[in-house]
Amino acid sequence: MSIAKRLASQTAIYGVSSIVGRVLNTLLVPVYTGRFAAAQYGIVTGLYAYVSFLNVLFTYGMETTYFRFANRPGTDRQDLYNRVMTLLLISSAVLTLGLALLARPLMSLLALPPGHERYAVWIAAILGLDALAAIPFARLRLENKARKFAAIRLANILLNVGLNLFFIVLCPDVLAGKYLSGLRPLVEMVYDPTVGVGYVFLSNLAASGFTLLLLGRELLDIRLRLRLEPLRPLLKYAYPIMLMGLAGMVNETLDRILLPRWLPQGFYPGQSNLAAVGVYGACYKISILMSLVIQAFRYAAEPFFFAQSTDKNSPRTFALVLKWFTLCCAMLFVGVSVNVDLVAKVFLQRPEYLQGLRVVPVLLLANLFLGVYWNLSVWFKLTDKTYYGTYLGFAGAVLTVALNFLxxxxxxxxxxxxxxxxxxFMMAALCWWLGERHFPVPYPVTRLLLWLAVAVGVVALSWLVPVAEGWPRYGFHALLTLGFVGLVAAVEGRRLRTI
Incomplete structure (x- = not known):
């Protein structure tokens, strides 16, 4: 099988768990926006923003480190697996306990009233369980067991979605007498209405625990190995990745933490700052459609890039991968941004959420550049210069904080x-500029920028041209979308067939 076909095949399999699974999870947004007011959903958005930061601390770059050291000649992969898992077992236990003990201060950061401390305890348990699953999942990817990886990931998502629907939709409706009244005694035994949005976290916790059970074979294969000397090169490689990850989380989620603090009271009439976080968080979920594609691609591409690093044609392969990745994401950007009114009918069930819809195209384009940056970052991972990723991440973090403040x-x-x-955008541009000096790759930069300019123009046209509501507007948007996709196919299709 050719390199391109093998990567596409792996991406498709991982997509079952990443795209299909997370689409199911994303489809919970209509449930949340229909059942919770914006202020309540703001609690979920705010707490999961903190989870993103803490997840980086719990795994501290060990996934990428495991991939890098496992692909080095002469490495005993079983011994490496034992050492990494021993380290994570100890650190996860310490961090989970510490976070649970700090439940009250964490809740005060979100200005939540007393009584919500249990949310922080549940989140601590989720983080600990997910950290323990990270390396077994990485091992499945390393061994090209994509189907098992996808099946376990999908089972996690399905259980999480099912429990959310049970506790947030079925149980309240049964208690309200809307249907299935015969189940009322059972519902009264397992459901507590005062938990409210807490069932979002409880469902996640149950799914994380179930995932560890499914990874039982990989976990039982661990032999505890705690010797400091062999761990030092691992930690030396990992800590810049952890710092880079923390900086990345600043760029990705800090806005939802800063928004309620820096937004002037009454900025949005009739809406609290926590409600504004809920509106922004719900609209951000639509832009995550781009992140789903990036994550599925990343699962397949990370071990692929490391495996191809010794091939003399690898720079040309990396350039080809970036080109088609960017074009596919550009088509998704146009498709969602141009037809965002239709997408909003599915995701945003209350009118109070619709006022934030204009941020969706901006966030989709932002996530596209994040995917481009991730592709470009291969140069400092393959040359063991991961500290450049730290510099780039912190540069982005400084810009993020400064621009949010302003x-x-x-x-x-x-x-x-x-x-x-x-x-x-800045991170992608700087990463390309530095990569040209340390690991030159013939990326078609000018051509890709032209395509992105055309995509932005199509989206701007759809938002600026006044068209009557209803079918005329939907038809015009569909025509713009198909026109862009057809243009890409006409111009680039021949090149793809040649490749």
């Missing part, structure tokens, strides 16, 4: 969206 009081959550776009 723009939130003036533009509200649109300021946060523009800050995210500026950050990821």
């Amino acid at each position: 723009l939130i009081p003036v533009l509200g959550y649109m300021g946060s969206a523009l800050a995210t776009l500026a950050c990821y």
